[in-house]
Amino acid sequence: MSTERVRVRGLSIYRPIIYGNTAVVLTPEEREAHPSREHTHRWTVAVRSAASAEDSDIVGGADDLGYFIRRVTFKLHETYPNPSRNVDKPPFEVTETGWGEFEIQIRITFIPEAAEKPIILYHHLKLHPWTASGADTEAPPPAEVAVQLGPVHSWQYDEIVFTDPFQQFLNTLTAHPPTPLPKARRRPVPFHTANPGSLEASKGGVPEFTAAMEKDEIKRFEDARKTVVAEQEKFRISLAEKEKEIERLRKELGDT
Ligand code: SLL
Numbered sequence: 075m076s077t078e079r080v081r082v083r084g085l086s087i088y089r090p091i092i093y094g095n096t097a098v099v100l101t102p103e104e105r106e107a108h109p110s111r112e113h114t115h116r117w118t119v120a121v122r123s124a125a126s127a128e129d130s131d132i133v134g135g136a137d138d139l140g141y142f143i144r145r146v147t148f149k150l151h152e153t154y155p156n157p158s159r160n161v162d163k164p165p166f167e168v169t170e171t172g173w174g175e176f177e178i179q180i181r182i183t184f185i186p187e188a189a190e191k192p193i194i195l196y197h198h199l200k201l202h203p204w205t206a207s208g209a210d211t212e213a214p215p216p217a218e219v220a221v222q223l224g225p226v227h228s229w230q231y232d233e234i235v236f237t238d239p240f241q242q243f244l245n246t247l248t249a250h251p252p253t254p255l256p257k258a259r260r261r262p263v264p265f266h267t268a269n270p271g272s273l274e275a276s277k278g279g280v281p282e283f284t285a286a287m288e289k290d291e292i293k294r295f296e297d298a299r300k301t302v303v304a305e306q307e308k309f310r311i312s313l314a315e316k317e318k319e320i321e322r323l324r325k326e327l328g329d330t
Contacts, residue, residue: 078242090124092134094229113171120167125253136253149179200228
């Protein structure tokens with residue numbers, strides 16, 4: 075057998091991706107132009123590489139993922155014509171207009187040489203801006219306010235991990251190293267992660283995934299681990315004291 079068809083055991087390799095959507099409010103003219111007049115937003119759902127291109131307003135997408143992704147199928151709400159949308163080349167995205175939020179199933183099929191099963195992700199299409207309270211029960215702001223807040227962004231970072239990849243597929247992956255995430259943000263913090271409700275924070279606020287976010291996450295885990303260890307130690311001491319107390323009481327009983 076040629077080495078190309080052999081799995082490289084004990085090795086795993088990953089590619090960072092983001093998936094999610096952006097949405098903007100339609101202008102009154104655009105609303106009028108649509109036959110149903112019910113559509114309120116234009117949105118784009120996408121699967122992209124995690125790093126953003128420098129000086130770009132596009133979230134993620136610095137790298138073309140076509141070298142390992144064969145097809146992305148976006149399954150829209152059944153109110154849409156042909157709800158199952160296949161995208162066979164980058165950019166892996168679908169742009170539509172509509173009036174409501176719903177769950178989108180995202181199925182990623184890899185190139186045949188990967189010999190990997192497709193993966194399925196779910197994304198809740200987000201049209202309405204995050205509110206100050208963050209409560210889901212709060213009514214979305216009126217269109218005039220939403221327009222001022224600018225595009226809504228809802229993105230999830232993820233890593234696609236290939237374990238024991240075939241040699242040929244591994245070669246393909248290593249030939250396309252992902253653009254590293256920037257150390258820190260190069261743009262203002264977006265509205266919903268900065269100071270919710272503040273118009274200032276929304277200006278130019280396009281989300282960007284960074285290595286700093288990863289560091290923060292690691293720190294959160296490390297802090298949590300330390301808390302658990304400290305708690306454990308506290309209980310260990312308390313247990314030891316109780317055991318001593320039992321021993322003392324036993325002795326007392328034995329003495330009488
Ligand atoms: C809701 N459960 O009630 C959701 C469903 C469906 C949104 C939202 C398409 C409309 C069209 C559209 O926006 N569907 O094609 O005319 O909020």
